[in-house]
Amino acid sequence: MILDRPAQHLLLPAKAGFIAATVAVALAFNLLPWQDLRGVPDLLALVLTFWCVHQPRKMGIGIAWALGLVMDASNGALFGQYALAYALLAYAALALHRRILRFTLWQQAAHVLVLLLASQVLMLAVRLASGGTYPGLAFFVGSLLAAALWPVASYVLLIPQRRPVNVDDTTPL
Amino acid sequence: MEHAPPQFFHRGPAPIARLTFFALLSILLMVLDARFRYAEPLRQVIAIAVYPVQQIALAPFTAITQVREFFTTQTELRRENTELHAQQLKEAQDRLTLEALRAENDQLRQLLEARSKFSTDAIFAEIVYAGRDPFSRKVIIDKGSQQGVQGGQAVIHTDGLIGQVTRVQPLLAEVTLITDKDHAIPVQVLRNGLRGVAYGSGDGATLELRYMAANAEIAQGDVLVTSGIDGVYPRGLPVARVTKIERDSAYAFAKIACQPVAGIDQFREVLVLGKVEEAPAWSDESNRAAKRGGKAKRSRRGES
Numbered sequence: 001m002i003l004d005r006p007a008q009h010l011l012l013p014a015k016a017g018f019i020a021a022t023v024a025v026a027l028a029f030n031l032l033p034w035q036d037l038r039g040v041p042d043l044l045a046l047v048l049t050f051w052c053v054h055q056p057r058k059m060g061i062g063i064a065w066a067l068g069l070v071m072d073a074s075n076g077a078l079f080g081q082y083a084l085a086y087a088l089l090a091y092a093a094l095a096l097h098r099r100i101l102r103f104t105l106w107q108q109a110a111h112v113l114v115l116l117l118a119s120q121v122l123m124l125a126v127r128l129a130s131g132g133t134y135p136g137l138a139f140f141v142g143s144l145l146a147a148a149l150w151p152v153a154s155y156v157l158l159i160p161q162r163r164p165v166n167v168d169d170t171t172p173l
Numbered sequence: 174m175e176h177a178p179p180q181f182f183h184r185g186p187a188p189i190a191r192l193t194f195f196a197l198l199s200i201l202l203m204v205l206d207a208r209f210r211y212a213e214p215l216r217q218v219i220a221i222a223v224y225p226v227q228q229i230a231l232a233p234f235t236a237i238t239q240v241r242e243f244f245t246t247q248t249e250l251r252r253e254n255t256e257l258h259a260q261q262l263k264e265a266q267d268r269l270t271l272e273a274l275r276a277e278n279d280q281l282r283q284l285l286e287a288r289s290k291f292s293t294d295a296i297f298a299e300i301v302y303a304g305r306d307p308f309s310r311k312v313i314i315d316k317g318s319q320q321g322v323q324g325g326q327a328v329i330h331t332d333g334l335i336g337q338v339t340r341v342q343p344l345l346a347e348v349t350l351i352t353d354k355d356h357a358i359p360v361q362v363l364r365n366g367l368r369g370v371a372y373g374s375g376d377g378a379t380l381e382l383r384y385m386a387a388n389a390e391i392a393q394g395d396v397l398v399t400s401g402i403d404g405v406y407p408r409g410l411p412v413a414r415v416t417k418i419e420r421d422s423a424y425a426f427a428k429i430a431c432q433p434v435a436g437i438d439q440f441r442e443v444l445v446l447g448k449v450e451e452a453p454a455w456s457d458e459s460n461r462a463a464k465r466g467g468k469a470k471r472s473r474r475g476e477s
Contacts (some may be wrong), residue, residue: 033302132308
């Protein structure tokens, strides 16, 4: 029901610079020297999904695809594997963005979980088709963690937009 | 009069069209990469562009390591020093005889007119991180083409072979471990010289010795060394130890599992060996001669 919608702040417009900065931080997180990526939440995918849902005009399939290429190049993965998965992820998030935002945060997280899992299944299919090793169910744990981080991401990434217009000395942040 | 829609409604191609475009582009790239390896230059450009971000992400960890190394206690250093001295003494004998053996070997090879098998220049490298791709077994080392690393070089640790350089960037190189599913090494049983090919099993810990006859003379605990017939790995590097043999009369081949001798995941420093000198090309001329020579000659070559 529309009336059940959680109370929302009126948000300021998002700044492109902030979006770029968050994407860069998420990318840096993904590039940390992980032993392997099993069980590590893919923060870049999460941030991409977040901006696709919240700012569909400022984030899109093309950017997601390009970031996927960066992941491919630095991971030594099959070139195009992450690009394809991220493009699909961005498309699904764009297609669902009006619907997702009507739900509470945890319900949104459930949607995001499905999107992330779908992109991982796509990657798995691509790699198995090209002769990779099956990495085990632990491969999907990262998506669970990333989806669990959705409420946190929603809080943190919206902080700049939640600032009051008139900033004075008493403003907390 | 024309009514152009306001700017707000211009959104470019429909999302599904964009998705199709980018998906096709990705598939094209994947095919080019997997089948023809055409994507390497683009990969290198992106890798160089991302290198600073990667270094920034790594910075805290490098700092922690440096601080920890700085505060290594004196007792620890003394203990390590004593151990190293003991080890050096132990190895002194080998080292002294090695020189003599090497000279003798050179002389014998000259007599046989065979070229020297080992090139001596090796590059010391450190593992920066284990490859993050969960579908393959790779590590990234901190030396690249600028330091003279080339694709195809063998990488060893003190105990034995760990892998092969498969992709070289200017400052980093990617080493495929011998446990990777797509990796195969021609090996030889040290005890009796029986040859075979060991494949990575992909589970990260073991290798498989495939296509060995069920009655092949091989036993648990046998050490496998590189046979050197591929022209990639120098001869005689320890590779793995046979841990399990299943002989089933229903199958023509035995199922042989091996454990790498060099603890693949437990060290930081590795040595990238110089490239083995390429054997002279096998000419058609000699091929035909061999065919004319009949079966006896060919089988003899197969044995030797």
